[in-house]
Amino acid sequence: MSDAPVTPILEARGLTRRFHGLQAVSAVSFAIGHNEILGLIGPNGAGKTTLINLISGTLFADGGELFFAGNPIDRLPPARRAHLGIGRTFQVMKPFPHLSVIENVTVGALFGFGGGEHSMRIARERARDVLDFTGLLHRKDQYADQLGGPDRKRLELAKALALRPKLLLLDEVMAGLTLSEVDEVITIIKKIRQSGVAILVIEHVMRAIRSLSDRIIVLHHGEKIAEGLSDAVLTDPRVVEAYLGKRRA
């Protein structure tokens, strides 16, 4: 048993998505192992968010295959993928503006992994625990649209966590945070991984990517141009060129 090959939690094979003429994601293949943190970087417009949309089901792929724990999920609607344990945040945050913070998070507990918790009382207790974990408990009765920037980011994370994900897709949860806030979020993400969750992180904050990622993949114009251990990838000339442009002699 012990030497049986381990199926990755998520595997993409040749994933492709076009917007009219534009190849937003073209033939991207990669895998995320159980308990792994995979960093996803690339310049603006590289197709990072589109890739997360394809995994969460917010968008459907035009081609390629997607497997979750070995099972194909390409044709499943987003809610079914959430029931399997895929949770995500949105780069352009999507709180439920007229609900309180705890109600926002309760939705995840009510409908998430395995179809969610059917008792309102238990779902609310679980939402409380998640708020405690993400440092939002003191804001639980505020309306979501009254929160400031950093707390909105925390709420976005808390909503995804409440559904008890096995795979968490984080789309720039640290953008716009101060250095000490970034450190806080890094600590939270490390704790989430320790609880047995695999994580895909999109981030422009290089310090965060470096300290979190086990491996990194790099997208450029929708194509995967590099993959590997953090230090090797970040010094790869093709990656440097994609970010900074070609060095003129």
Add this chain to the structure above:
Amino acid sequence: MMRRWALLALGVTLLAALPLVGDELIIQYGIDLLLLATLAQSWNILGGFAGYPSFGNSAFYGLGTYGTAIAMAQFHLPFSVGLALGVVLAVACAILIGVPILRLRGQYFAIATLGLAATLAALISNVDIAGRNIGLILPLTHNETMFYEDALALLVACTLTVWWISRSRFGMGLIAIREDEDAAQVMGVNTTFYKVLALALSAFFTAIAGGIHAYWITFIDPASAFDPTLNVRMVIMAVFGGPGTVFGPLVGSFLLTAVYEVLAASLSTAAALLFGLVIVLAVIFMPRGLWNLALGLRRVGWRYFMQNIQQHKL
């Protein structure tokens, strides 16, 4: 909590006792009012909680009307069988059209529902068993008290359903859809199923109201059964009172119907004009309804109006 329930029970009992003291005209106003409030409350299930404004509810009303009328006028079946037939037709229609058009979002959905009532009216006008465009005459029953109590029971049942929705998992799913449908989906809410279920529930109560009205009025034709202005009234009453709340639509329909009757009695044709003015002012100063206005005034006082005006970005 106990006191609030006791008050509500007292209110319903008083309303139920009205026929003992009121004259026939009052009872007739009462029936009209209770049925309108039921329509606003039914509309609230999808329109208020899930944020999907349906303009197809007058189609469900018409199907409830015709189901009852066909069963009673053509087959001499009892009233209850007629109501059941109306409900089956309306709920089937809600599911059939809901599955394709509830994939459309917000205003696109509203537009897609606009033509439904007119289409059904045109269809019914060509069906022999439905009396074509001439209409049907139902057996005459001069029992205003029965109609009044039926309408009251229906409104109570509909409101209890909405109350249950407001504190259930199902309701949380609908509210999440209204607040942000993309976020609701990735958090595991099966959005299409929830919306179709809400539309079907809405059609259920709307059809019964149509059936009661048909038996009460005893004459129906396509134009009156599928009247699009009735749908507009449902929306106005629910939105004026407070969409997505349990009591808002009731307050809205009681208040607006009373205002309308008073205006119509004293000013006749100018009534509709003033009525329109009330709506315009309401949308500007309290876009989330009376219920929200009451909460807002208690929380921030008169600044509530300023906040609303700022939100319009005028």
